Amino acid sequence: MVSSPDVYRNLRKAVSSTPLVDTHEHLIQEKDRISSKLDLFETILDGYASSDLISSGMPPEDLKEVRNPELTLEDRWELFAPFWERMQNTGYALSLKIAFRDLYGIDELSSETYMKLAKSMVDRNRLGVYSWVLRERAGIERIILDTSAETPIEEVDADLFSPVMRFSNYIMARSRQEIEALEAGYGRKIHSLNDLVDALRAEFHRVHGKIVGVKIWIAYMRSLKFDKATFGEAEEVFNNIYRQETFERVTIDGMRVNVPGGLSLSEAKPLQDFMVHKVIQYAGERGLPIQIHTGLQEGNMNIVTNSNPTLLINLFEEYEEVKFDIFHGSYPYTGELAALAKNFPNVHIDMCWLHIISPFRARNALSEWLDTVPSNKIFGFGGDYRFIEGVYGHSVLARENIFKVLAEKVDEGVFNEERAVKIAERLLRSNAMEFFLKKEG
Secondary structure (H helix, E strand, C coil): CCCCHHHHHHHHHHHHHCCEEEEEECCCCHHHHHCCCCCHHHHHCCCCHHHHHHHHCCCHHHHHHHCCCCCCHHHHHHHHHHHHHHHCCCHHHHHHHHHHHHHHCCCCCCCCCHHHHHHHHHHHCCCCHHHHHHHHHCCEEEEEEECECCECHHHCCCCCEEEEEECHHHHCCCCHHHHHHHHHHHCCCCCCHHHHHHHHHHHHHHCCCCCCEEEECHHHCCCCCCCCCCHHHHHHHHHHHHHCCCEEEEEECCEEEEEECCCCCCCCHHHHHHHHHHHHHHHHHCCCCEEECCCCCCCCCCCHHHHCHHHHHHHHHHCCCCCEEEHHHHCCCHHHHHHHHHHCCCEEEECCCHHHHCHHHHHHHHHHHHHHCCHHHEECCCCCCCCHHHHHHHHHHHHHHHHHHHHHHHHCCCCCHHHHHHHHHHHHHHHHHHHHHCCCC
């Protein structure tokens, strides 16, 4: 059965006009972007596309030169162009090409157009550029922002962004130097595991009411299997940090100094596991959801099996009261995530990043999830970029993917037009609005 043109037209209008709640970004604040001269390659190769350049064969030292604004744009284009040609088929490239076309009128990035693109981006890099790209062009109503040391939550533009926070420095501390850095923020000495737990609790208290969630990204460094370590097991690791009798020679504030050595990641695992459980417990007490990176790690060279979402089952079972936002569709483990979200009421699927990893796989995964998982448990878009052009290009791809999947469901008779429009609104806006901001509709 093929639907009438009116059905397609109405569905496309609904998908294209629904305001987006973007569940995941790494954007710097507008004031920080416009305070410095924008460089074409330093900007567009801040993640993702640079990974595909390396994957296509670009030497890392050449990528470093391409991103160096001290070199001429012409010389850098000569290094960049052959590898850009190799990777133009990927979702990462497609996202950029959509942005270049729609925002700056560049239909094809080439030797004839790259200088025009660079100038256009610089000319637009002024007050209001975030509103123009994100609100007017992408139709984004609200962004869930992954904050960092570069963007303290106190400096986040509350009109557009709702911050989430990582507590990785409490989870991953494995040297005296790292613990001393925590003391500076805590305002007290940390001599014991109890002190470390108290410091974590104080940090949750400090940011209470300022954040809408907690982010765990540790799959970049180790397995997501967070065992139930006892206090004694974790305390033994903490004490071992202070037992180290080796030193490292490092530079601090321009001075060469000796600092005590730290533990390896494997040696510190019981302490890490214990602190992850503490983070989840404190988040649960405050009604904060947990975002967890699963699946493919950005960049080149990593162990993707460390981030299989099934490694998290013990957390889903123990913390029934905590809502988990599972990132990136767990690509390539999209089927495993379908089973988890179907079985666990507290597990939700997030398509952030997924539409540009593989537009095709994103559509297939969404189609499967709509067959298996209640539609209120899927978040349809998160740009996951550090620069606004990438967010825009990704948003266009996400809307197109969602339209295609829903149109196919209507053609198959699975949904009628009214149901498809309702699900589109859920995927793009209301699911995330209710999950993070506790508002209906």
